[in-house]
Amino acid sequence: MEQPITYFESLSPDNTDTTFRLAQKRAKDLKIKKIIIASTTGATAKKAMDFFKNDGIQLIVIPHQWDFHRDVNPFPQDLASALRNAGHVVHFGTMLFHTSDLYESTAPTLMANLLRCFCQGFKVCFEIVLMATDAGHVKSGEQIIAIAGTGRGSDTALVMQAASSQALKKLRVNEILCKPLNPLNIEEVHAKMAKESAQ
Numbered sequence: 001m002e003q004p005i006t007y008f009e010s011l012s013p014d015n016t017d018t019t020f021r022l023a024q025k026r027a028k029d030l031k032i033k034k035i036i037i038a039s040t041t042g043a044t045a046k047k048a049m050d051f052f053k054n055d056g057i058q059l060i061v062i063p064h065q066w067d068f069h070r071d072v073n074p075f076p077q078d079l080a081s082a083l084r085n086a087g088h089v090v091h092f093g094t095m096l097f098h099t100s101d102l103y104e105s106t107a108p109t110l111m112a113n114l115l116r117c118f119c120q121g122f123k124v125c126f127e128i129v130l131m132a133t134d135a136g137h138v139k140s141g142e143q144i145i146a147i148a149g150t151g152r153g154s155d156t157a158l159v160m161q162a163a164s165s166q167a168l169k170k171l172r173v174n175e176i177l178c179k180p181l182n183p184l185n186i187e188e189v190h191a192k193m194a195k196e197s198a199q
Contacts, residue, residue, distance in 0.1 A: 006178035013153030015178075016044065020051045022177045023145045023157045027057060030143065030159065036060045036132045038124045038148040042079045045090075048147075049083060059088040060137045060144075062128040065095050093131045096165055119180050121156025124148035129171065133164040140164055143174065155180050 006022060008015045023035060035057050039045035045061045052059065061083055063075035073092070080090040096108060115123035125146035132138050142162045149155045156179045163171035 003175055005176050007181040008155050008178065009181050011150050011155065011180055013149075015155040015180075016047060016149070016153040017051075019147060019149075019154040019157050019178055020048065023147055024052065024055060026157075026159060026175070026177055027055065027145055032057075032143055032145055032159070034058050034060060034138055034142070034144045036062065036125075036128050036138070036144055036146045037154070038062050038128050039075065040064055041074045042076045043152070044149070044154055045075075045083060046079060049086060049088065053086075059083065060128075060132045061088060061090045062131055063090065063092055065092055089132075089137050091132060091135050091137060093135055096127050096130055096134075119156055120150045121148040121154070121179060122158070125156060125158045125160065126171065129160055129162050130165045130168070133162045134166075138162045140167055140170060145177070150180060 006018065008018075026032070027035065033056060035048070035052065037044065037048055037059055039048075039061050040063060042063070045059070045063075048059055048061075064073065075090075075092075083090050112123050115126055125148045128148065129138075129144065129146050133140055138144055140163050144160055144162055145157060146160050147154050147157045157177035158173050159175035159177065161170070161172040161174060
C-alpha cells in the first residue's frame with residue numbers, strides 16, 4: 001500500500017492546522033475515536049477541542065507534569081475543567097522520558113535522545129501514548145492517533161497501537177502522517193522556546 005507523509009519545511013505553530021486536518025482525515029478513514037495530544041500551555045488543546053468538536057473524537061490531553069521546571073503548571077486549570085466537561089481527558093502524569101537516573105538508570109534519556117533523531121514530536125508521541133495507557137485512558141493494543149510538536153503547536157502525527165510502559169515492546173507506529181523535514185535538536189528547541197517567550 002501507499003500512504004502519503006507530509007513533511008513541514010519550517011517549524012511554526014502554523015503547522016498545527018495541517019496536522020489536525022491530516023489526523024482528522026485518517027481518524028475518519030480508520031474509524032479511530034481517540035487522539036492523544038501534547039499541550040503545555042493549553043493553546044493546542046483549546047484549538048483541538050474546537051477543531052474536532054463534531055468528529056466524535058475523544059481527546060486525551062497530556063500537559064507537563066506538576067513541578068516540571070516551574071512552580072506553577074502552565075496548563076490552565078479552567079481549560080482542564082472545560083475539556084473534562086466536554087467529555088475529554090486531561091492527564092497530568094509522570095513524564096516517562098524525563099526520569100534520568102531513576103533507579104540509577106539513564107535508559108529514559110537514551111530512549112528520548114534516540115527518538116529525537118526522528119524529531120522532537122516523535123519522542124513526545126511515544127511518551128504521551130505510554131503515559132495515557134499507563135493511566136488506563138486507552139487500552140494496550142488500541143489504535144489511536146498521537147499528536148505532538150516542536151516548541152509551540154503541533155507538527156507530528158502518528159497512527160499508533162498503544163502500549164503501557166510495562167509492555168514497551170508492544171508499542172507500534174503504524175503510520176507517519178506528518179513530521180518536520182529538518183527537526184531541531186533539543187537544545188535548539190529550548191533556545192527557540194526561550195526566544196519566543198521573551199518576545
